[in-house]
Amino acid sequence: MVAPVTPRDVGRRLAPYAFPLAASLVLGALAVRGILERAGRPALPLDDAFIHLQYARRLAEGHFFSYMPGEGYTTGATSLLWPLALAPLHLLGLRGLSFVWATWLLGTLAHAALAVEAGRLARRLAGRAAGVGATLMCLGFGAFAWFAWSGMETIPFAWMLLRTARVSAAYCEPDPRAPAPGRRHAIEVAAFGLLTPLVRPEGAVASALAVAALASRPSGEGKPRRLVALVPAMGPLVVPLLHLVIAGHAASSTTMVKWLPANPAYDRAGVITFVQSNLRLLWQSVLDGGEWSAVFVPENFLVPTILGVGALVFRAHRERLPWHGAFVLALVLATALPCTYLSFLWNRVRYVWPFYGAHFVLLACLAREIGGLARRFGKTQAPVTPIVLGLFTGALVTKLPWTLSDLATSARAIDHQQVTLGFWARENLPRDARIGVNDTGAIAYVSERRTFDVVGLTTEGESRYWTFGAGSRFEHYEKLSAERRPTHFIVYPQWMACPPVLGEELHRETVVDQSILGGPTMIAHEARWDLLGTGALPRVATPEGALADEIDVSDLESEETHGYARLGASDQDNVAVMAEAPRGEEEDTPPAEIADGGRMRRSLDRFSTNLAQGRAAALVLRVSADTDVELVVRAGGIEVGSARIPAGPWVERVVMIPPDRVWARTELEVTPREGGVFHAFHYWLYQ
Template identity: 35%
Template sequence: MRCALRWTAAMALAAIVVAVFAAHALRENGGTAAPPLDDAFIHFQYARSIAEGRPFVYHPGAPPSSGASSVLYALLLAVPYALGATGLHLLWVAWVLGAFALACAYVAGGALAERVADERWAALPGALAVAAWGAFAWHAASAMETALVGAVTLGVGVAVGAWAARDAARRSRACGVTLALVAVALPFLRPEAAPFGLALSAALVFRPALGEQRWRLLGLAGPIGVAAYPLFWWALTGRATTNGALTKWLPRMPYVDAQVFERRVGENLSLAYHWLSGTGDAVSRGYFTPWVVLVGVVVGALWAVVRRGAVPRWARLLVLGAALASFGGLMTFNTFSQHRFRYASPYVLTLLVFGAAGLFDLARCLGSRFTTRLGSRPVAAVFACAWALGLAPSFSPAFVHFAHACGDIIGEHYAMAAKLRDLPSDALVAINDAGALTYLGERRTVDVMGLTTNYTGPYFMNGPGSTFEMFDSRPPDERPTHFAIYRRWWTAPSVLGAEVASITLPRPGVIVGDRTMTLYEARFPNPPGADRPAHPEALGRLLDEVDVADVESEAAHGYTVPGTTYADDIHRAYRLDGVGVVHEGGRIVRKVEAMTLRGAPGMPLVLVLRTDAWFACELRFAVDGVEVARLDVPETRRWAEPRVTVPGGFVREHNRIRVSRAPGCPDLASFHWWAYEGR
């Protein structure tokens, strides 16, 4: 009866909360339904691809991509899509799922607090710590996976505590196998949730099923899940690293060395502190009552871990450690605060519940000194609930922001999707918000940010020169016909043609990348022959080339420029004799560049450099560590194509060539290298 009552109350409250958020947004936006995040449509599009039998093919005709941040959520949404909930009908299903996940989080929060404090009275403040946080209710109504992740990770905490507290006879094999399967699945729910899978695995090792040693092998489930996640994407896309990691994880981003990494992590830690303490700026305010919540979490969580109880201390440490590990891992991403801290919010729930449970038990222990044990429980519950209610002020800004964000999506993304539907049916549109424009636009798209398109992210993140090369290097049939972009974000204006349409929000946006999104025709300005030196007929057989700033060409040739930065990745356009105006992406090289080029063994190798030669400079060439030639490059401040010959005695099939600038030489940019067989 008590369990049924809990679930009934939780379901009713969660349904009301999500319904109020949705109704408020509908009323404020003329009755049009929309999520507050464009990323919800990314989940919808992946769900559609699964339902239509082309799993994880985000852009029709393109290969599968790894932009699904929650594989399991996309699979879950694919079921109602296959049953007919297409278009915006899927949004209503996502709202129902969000309400259900929120109800599960209420129940799991109460159950976890009850386990941690060994007292049923603790369930109320534990559940209230989840229910009172309006910022999390925002996520439950966002049509994203955030509420589901929060509910599942809280449930994992309950499972770890229950499993650790049972005697051997009650730790059944079936339950152990179920927990192992959950541990394997957690990275597929969210990669950052993997520590909770490892916590489950540790519990299965410390407390094997039936107390039998052989069942400790179930503890391999967590590591298997961690390994299976990249293997899944490798099997599907040919690359173990996901697009999200390539575009958001600091260790995989260009130009992030140890110093930059340390600085960015420090900035995230500072932001996290101000967010949790409620003392930050406009980005991090409105989520927590200043100091009250953070102090309560720290004091309560510490007490919850050190106290004696039916749940072993190591089990409580596992759950709390998993939450801190998941939260801490996000410090290494450049997206920590994005979308109202949606990546971190699920793991904060566990911290809040530990805080509520610990404060309850601490108040009970102190109260027992002055009252009977029975009398101390309700007083402790009131105290912990009062602390949890300190989260309630977050509802007001969450309601306002939710409606405004939904209005942003309607006013900008829905409107631009309608413009895309007016384009020719064979249009290919490059976009930098990949959700609604693809799902509702009914045209083929390319994600220039690189989340849902496999090759574009490294180009965009390297800089303006690489952004130009992103499509200039593609075959004509793979180039977009249009661009629907935030002009402020776009760093390669030379590929933008005539403006087709522009959408500007009537007020500054709160969730979109910019207030104005513009649709352009695509224009690729390079004339025929731009990819070869002027007068190539005077040269021999082309053996190899490196298109500098084309990240795929650079990677294929091991091209490196030590110390290069985003500002060094440049785009230039000058007239080239006999060809016309040629646009090129390139890099400013301050000291040295290196690459591997093919050659004809024993034959001279002619190297041709395209540079804008803003300064005169002497270049020194070394092949496999041996200096073989020098070249004086005169100042031209337009396209110049100096060449140098490597003697045949130094040429092999594969040649590691190092080109250094002479001491005192000003910066000289490289845009293209060609290797010809000498005559």
């Protein structure tokens, strides 16, 4: 029989939160005051935070993870639990920008709770002083403060990671001063292991810790009930299964865009190279207070972190707490997980910080060991451990003024650019407008207009084309029905990188005193669709015969049908070009504006064609080059002709393929004769 919970029990459980919550309230008051002073109203420093607000509002309105009215379920919500936690506060009456206060409230509570969990882990491993020090380091850490009042799920997720690690370790290695772990403890471990991946997918780490704990020891009256470990094991599967059942595919659009192993634009070699580069940046810069993290992390902070790993291992061995040491170390190592993301450094390196609470446990262990060495070899009675912890905390706290200033400046930037553009759209665009956006949060939330997410996070089906580049997006837009295409765009033109679809400029907002935006100027355009299809056929070279086949470079479906070898081409090399019609051999064709997608800097194009076997064919090439180049055409590995391409805009050239080199499935190659590169846009074959 479970004993009833008394008010005294509740008070005892809440007592450890009193000081951290008071400190978080003070810090939160400073953060919010700075934002209100700079922005003039509730504001958030990341556009992604408004994505959560939009999903939460739609949930409160009765629509399950539908981003836009009239549209169904989307897979763009990185976090399932964060919008679900915010939605009830919308039902209580928080609307518009007032809804930002809901994120600040929950962020404050999570900030305090995270500090408590870090302190509890450190105390078990290294004593009371270490526990107090870990708590203070969390409270004084700029990244935790920045993200606690950013509107993001970062700090609630960080708390759940540490909480899972602590309760899982305590389940394996109970505190002798506490009651023996029983069914209630097992349920808590299983629940956190199940729920943490629903806050962010990296929460699979917490699931693994919970599974290991529950599978390692018997539970409930001494009988092994290891099947309960299946509960947290299901955690990482919940969201993919939900996507599969409702959307028809397990991978979320965010996964496809941001996670390198799932990004279709990168081959295995490209993924490995990218991850290795990210790991170097993490090691040499982010964890060491370099340019990407200087606003949060003291310079050369990696040194005590590395020493802290040794101190953690020693403390875990000395206290006979191997599970505690292993679980803390697992979270520290998981700091490298974001290195598998394409956008590893964006948004103040936000993917790294949820794992950073475990780093403060390392530093607390290190301070304890330094104090022990001082007593043993220095014969000193000075409180060395508290002094070292004070130095670590002080170094972190010195960053707080810069951090809070940057938070307010970043919130002002998002408000004065994207939020302002959202209000402009609500006041100036018709109710049935559909706005193409590359930052889909604030504009969608504030404008109350339908959006078309060109990145594909919140518009199903678009992420694949974003990952490959602007040329593939342009070719894809040619196939979209008119009702699905945007009527307007509000974008950073350099990010959109698709000038053929950007029409008349309607409005712009420029913010220069910032470092968080995708660019200083975001522009509202009318959408332009008159150039779609203008590059579908040759404009100059018109050989005899009928069109037998077409390879539309950058059109993903056409490339895949013809086995086009992308050969590790990058998204930056996949472009949409708007120019005069290609020059012919006679150079006297009247100019006409056309647009086409293509791939730049090609040293080889290889593809297969569908032709009538044994009949001569004419290959039309739409290509360009930066320097004069001769392109060689091979059919089945044998040279059949060549074409000289002058430096400059695109041209169209014809190369004849003799009948003895034409089969039903003919493999063609186009390559410069003496090295160099060219730019490919289109190939046609006539017979």
